[in-house]
Amino acid sequence: MTKLQPLLTADELVDFFCEAFPGQDRSAHDFVEIKSGFLRLRNSAKHAMLRPGGIISGPTQMAVADRAAYAVILAHIGIVPMAVTSNLNMSFLRGVEARDFYADAQLIKLGRRLATVDVRLWQDDESTVVAQSTVTYAIPDQ
Amino acid sequence: MTKLQPLLTADELVDFFCEAFPGQDRSAHDFVEIKSGFLRLRNSAKHAMLRPGGIISGPTQMAVADRAAYAVILAHIGIVPMAVTSNLNMSFLRGVEARDFYADAQLIKLGRRLATVDVRLWQDDESTVVAQSTVTYAIPDQ
Amino acid sequence: MTKLQPLLTADELVDFFCEAFPGQDRSAHDFVEIKSGFLRLRNSAKHAMLRPGGIISGPTQMAVADRAAYAVILAHIGIVPMAVTSNLNMSFLRGVEARDFYADAQLIKLGRRLATVDVRLWQDDESTVVAQSTVTYAIPDQ
Amino acid sequence: MTKLQPLLTADELVDFFCEAFPGQDRSAHDFVEIKSGFLRLRNSAKHAMLRPGGIISGPTQMAVADRAAYAVILAHIGIVPMAVTSNLNMSFLRGVEARDFYADAQLIKLGRRLATVDVRLWQDDESTVVAQSTVTYAIPDQ
Numbered sequence: 001m002t003k004l005q006p007l008l009t010a011d012e013l014v015d016f017f018c019e020a021f022p023g024q025d026r027s028a029h030d031f032v033e034i035k036s037g038f039l040r041l042r043n044s045a046k047h048a049m050l051r052p053g054g055i056i057s058g059p060t061q062m063a064v065a066d067r068a069a070y071a072v073i074l075a076h077i078g079i080v081p082m083a084v085t086s087n088l089n090m091s092f093l094r095g096v097e098a099r100d101f102y103a104d105a106q107l108i109k110l111g112r113r114l115a116t117v118d119v120r121l122w123q124d125d126e127s128t129v130v131a132q133s134t135v136t137y138a139i140p141d142q
Numbered sequence: 143m144t145k146l147q148p149l150l151t152a153d154e155l156v157d158f159f160c161e162a163f164p165g166q167d168r169s170a171h172d173f174v175e176i177k178s179g180f181l182r183l184r185n186s187a188k189h190a191m192l193r194p195g196g197i198i199s200g201p202t203q204m205a206v207a208d209r210a211a212y213a214v215i216l217a218h219i220g221i222v223p224m225a226v227t228s229n230l231n232m233s234f235l236r237g238v239e240a241r242d243f244y245a246d247a248q249l250i251k252l253g254r255r256l257a258t259v260d261v262r263l264w265q266d267d268e269s270t271v272v273a274q275s276t277v278t279y280a281i282p283d284q
Numbered sequence: 285m286t287k288l289q290p291l292l293t294a295d296e297l298v299d300f301f302c303e304a305f306p307g308q309d310r311s312a313h314d315f316v317e318i319k320s321g322f323l324r325l326r327n328s329a330k331h332a333m334l335r336p337g338g339i340i341s342g343p344t345q346m347a348v349a350d351r352a353a354y355a356v357i358l359a360h361i362g363i364v365p366m367a368v369t370s371n372l373n374m375s376f377l378r379g380v381e382a383r384d385f386y387a388d389a390q391l392i393k394l395g396r397r398l399a400t401v402d403v404r405l406w407q408d409d410e411s412t413v414v415a416q417s418t419v420t421y422a423i424p425d426q
Numbered sequence: 427m428t429k430l431q432p433l434l435t436a437d438e439l440v441d442f443f444c445e446a447f448p449g450q451d452r453s454a455h456d457f458v459e460i461k462s463g464f465l466r467l468r469n470s471a472k473h474a475m476l477r478p479g480g481i482i483s484g485p486t487q488m489a490v491a492d493r494a495a496y497a498v499i500l501a502h503i504g505i506v507p508m509a510v511t512s513n514l515n516m517s518f519l520r521g522v523e524a525r526d527f528y529a530d531a532q533l534i535k536l537g538r539r540l541a542t543v544d545v546r547l548w549q550d551d552e553s554t555v556v557a558q559s560t561v562t563y564a565i566p567d568q
Contacts, residue, residue, distance in 0.1 A: 063201035
């Protein structure tokens with residue numbers, strides 16, 4: 001995977017996401033780092049749905065993982081809006097407090113038809129993983 | 143699993159969900175059927191986030207699956223708000239059109255500490271499954 | 285899925301499996317029922333690897349789920365040896381005793397390129413599910 | 427996870443696996459590296475089941491992932507034979523040729539009751555991941 005190079009900048013990605021999901025504001029797509037095979041997304045609690053216990057809900061975490069996977073793929077293949085999730089598996093490991101958390105998305109395989117991404121959600125410290133997700137996207141013929 | 147009996151009615155469940163997720167209106171929790179080991183949730187496109195292609199987004203589908211799993215578990219053990227998702231796996235099989243769709247949640251195992259639920263999302267016809275999810279919840283000591 | 289019809293009999297499937305996996309004897313492929321969208325595989329403890337505790341190992345259970353999924357797909361599309369597993373998710377729900385157990389494989393979606401199968405392992409009684417698996421196979425162009 | 431320290435050496439682990447799975451020879455448990463939160467297992471094609479196409483079967487890959495996860499957990503908590511897999515998800519990314527391949531198991535979370543491990547299978551080069559698996563083990567009260 002060492003030869004993968006991002007084709008899009010964070011700004012270009014944000015432009016796409018704002019157009020694709022019109023109800024959301026620009027700060028919902030805070031791609032703080034994009035490099036070979038990798039993307040980091042910062043998430044503010046203000047966009048999150050809370051669940052009983054005052055912690056960030058599972059669906060919010062899954063939405064973030066799915067978004068980070070979509071973003072890292074598009075960053076490397078260009079804008080292909082009809083790439084769609086075909087499988088997502090998520091393990092919830094720790095409660096996520098109602099403050100900033102991060103999603104680190106790493107391309108494990110970028111094939112012609114399928115891309116698989118490992119996404120780790122963490123809070124406070126990279127080594128404190130709060131959830132792990134493996135996401136597969138189907139990429140349409142272009 | 144034949145001896146499982148729901149402890150809560152649909153109305154009691156809706157009351158809980160409205161309290162637990164204050165931002166959502168009553169129609170977001172449309173439990174149309176609850177019976178032994180089973181719950182059916184109707185979803186209107188008006189609560190859904192759409193994605194490019196005008197179809198219902200993956201995160202919306204995952205949120206629905208997670209909610210149906212939570213609901214069928216609480217229906218059978220009573221109101222235990224701090225039951226939390228520990229794993230969710232979802233296979234997305236077909237595009238989901240922007241109209242009503244359903245989630246059928248079936249308890250596969252209801253243990254003391256863990257409950258596992260099979261959730262199938264379908265549209266138009268029960269046999270046209272648009273997504274399948276297996277959801278595991280951890281149940282706290284009570 | 286109501287219009288699916290098996291193209292192969294149990295005997296034809298067993299012939300294929302015996303050829304494809306030469307080290308295994310005929311009784312390892314005991315397809316006791318094949319019908320529209322469905323296949324049941326009986327498993328004898330004699331083919332199983334045990335794990336500490338004297339119970340049937342997780343890898344044995346996964347091998348059985350994968351085999352039942354492969355078999356139900358081939359039963360409905362004919363002999364396509366190069367269909368390969370692309371994803372398998374398994375939840376282990378109860379210990380499996382060292383005696384006969386069954387795998388019920390149900391096609392959830394049979395597409396041109398991907399097939400998704402729900403597999404439930406049970407012992408003694410169909411309603412006592414010991415493990416649930418969702419298996420996706422990629423089907424090559426033919 | 428930086429403070430995790432292995433409690434067992436490779437030799438002690440091999441001894442346990444040889445006792446626990448009596449049918450297998452010592453070379454089936456080739457733990458080539460154990461360090462904080464991490465274990466690498468080398469696998470020879472001679473222990474593998476092949477599938478049509480002459481490649482290493484999916485069940486063999488899952489057995490390897492499950493074993494590597496079990497080993498990395500025991501390496502860090504000591505010999506707890508009744509730790510059992512509760513969930514395993516595997517994405518098969520590339521065909522695995524009938525020669526040596528490796529499994530790198532990394533502890534994502536080591537809790538008191540549950541441990542979650544990311545396992546990557548690779549061949550020839552660490553960056554050529556052939557399969558990714560997330561494995562959760564339930565750890566009994568001790």
